[in-house]
Amino acid sequence: MSDNSLPDEIISEILSPALKVSDDVFSDNSGVSPFSKYSESTSAYLLVCKSWLRVATPLLYSVVILRSKAQAKALGLVLANNKLLGQFIRKLRVEGGYGPPMRTILQSSPHISDLFISFMVYSSDSTDGMCQGLPLVNPTRLILRDERKQLLNKMSSKLTDALATTIPKWDRLVVFDCPYIQESIRADKIARSFAKSQRLHTLYLPKASAVGWAWPELKKCPLRTIHVKKPHEFYEFLPSDPEVQSLLRFPAAAPKAASKAEIPDFAPSLNPSFVPMQSASKEVYEMLCARILYFAMSVEGLMDDSSLRVPKRLPLLLISKTFYRVGLPHYYTHTLLKNTSAVSKFASALSKHPWVAPHVRILNGVADPVWGDAKSALTLASNVSADSALVASVLSQTTALVRVSCHKRSFHREAWDQQLAETTIAWDAFAAMAQCSGGCLREFALKVETRQHASVAPFGKLSALTVLDWNSETVFDDLKSTDPDALSSLEELRITRTSQSFLSALRLMKLDSLRCVALTNTVLAPEKFLMMHGHKLTELDLPYLTVPKLGISIFEMCPNLVFVSFFGYPSSGDPPEADDFYAPQAMPSLTKIVFNMSYWTRNKEHFAGWEEFITNFDDEDSFPNLREIQFKCCTWPTTERDIGKSFWVRWAEMLLERNINLTDKAGKNWRPRLKVA
Known part of the structure; x- marks a missing residue:
């Protein structure tokens, strides 16, 4: 870019959003500094070309943030060598003491209008330069930052005394952003200095409870407004003085999220007996209703991410018989089974409406129920064999399953220690699922009850499975019959608990698509498995x-x-x-x-x-x-x-x-x- 390609005014408009520091961020005197985030310095924009350097320099120096001794020392050297740069500084935020360079900085910046000073100064951080430089500026707004448990050391005390002495001499100072909620030695000393000058007309307080101590100290000032940064809570006491009541300004309360969507107020129909799409055929009408319910029930979103919050879908089915009939497949597309009672009800629904079963795509358990597991310490089923048979029956009928997993559970790397409660299914149910949905099932992440003698044959049926979270100590005793092409689509394998026979079975499979493996500390001696398949990972x-x-x-x-x-x-x-x-x-x-x-x-x-x-x-x-x-x-x-x-x-x-x-x-x-x- 040549120097004459754009006018300086246009370049300034382009760079201003990138270099601008909002006043809310600059004046933030809460606990953690908003400038403690580590990112690329905005000064990098000045290195693009000479025209950007020329235009951006005043923008960069208009608001200066100092957060370390090194920054203060560097700025002091720059301002000492180039007096013009100090003329650009309008706002100065100092988050420490930073020693002698602060005198040079304040002396070289005569146009400072907004001054931010922090009392979070430790005894090793000298405030001498700051104390000497304060009389050399004349701001209109003073913003202070302090901790509730104030640091009372020699350096912070010197800064407090210097500020209290200087405030009456600042004849332009009319705005004070106060960090104190209650009276203290430092707060009282600074408040008395403002009362002595009697020029303050705008006061900012952190909470309504701070008005109680601030008003008696500052009521002699010609105050016009007292801004309270947080909404007034019912337990916060306010002085009954009508004068202070008239000065208080509170932020508008954030609008509460509506619990239910607002229903628009439509004008009544001129024809009370009007029926939508009365002239359309029954097939077209039902097809349109089904499409509406598809989106209303978030079918597509739940297919992509089953951890999403499931919307309330049952009321949609109760609108009409047509909505019930065409919406039932969408309702059961994503099914959450919270306990064995939910399994029983779901099995009953499939028995009553068998045509719904092929539409079920996702079955999710939750973190604590047990599906037919007799050994769980969490829930003991009253009839284990009956419950196991019930789950197996459900998984036999739902022949188009894509995902069977634990609700809101991360596959790996995030939830290793959240294994205290797991959804469990019987081995027969797992085998039934593999037999009936193996050609379309892409993800499985449930605990399978341990069986001492089991066949590896079900894994040969899972040809579409891409994600497997195996959590079972089942022992396989027919390893010679392992299909080498089993789990041919598997890409991600997580093993939470296992037996050595399962690892041996995996070694006999090709697993050409395997790319990601996660093992817990209960998986012992995985070397042979990794030597066989590690080169693919x-x-x-x-x-x-x-x-x-x-x-x-x-x-x-x-x-x-x-x-x-x-x-x-x-x-x-x-x-x-x-x-x-x-x-x-x-x-x-x-x-x-x-x-x-x-x-x-x-x-x-x-x-x-x-x-x-x-x-x-x-x-x-x-x-x-x-x-x-x-x-x-x-x-x-x-x-x-x-x-x-x-x-x-x-x-x-x-x-x-x-x-x-x-x-x-x-x-x-x-x-x-x-x-x-």
């Missing part, structure tokens, strides 16, 4: 404590992995060692490693082990294209003090030197901050 999920127990490297058994996830508890065993993740040859395919842990260890020895693992992890030779290591328990610090102490930051910067990003549970990577030389 692109994703692997297993406990990291299993890795040292394997007789061979997982990367030797699975040389084509793109993604590998290790889950477990940091305190449940020894941390991993770098040698356990050795790859005998380079793996250019691997790009991401995940450690899926819900919390972090406080054990010093375990922590030291993880530190050693990160330090000694060999990635350059073994994993040349590894670009991300994710810790699901990682939380990035939000303040300069916490950043300085964070081992996550230390590890992230260590890995960045090897061109690897360390990411948190949301996949957000650390961005190195400016450092003091």
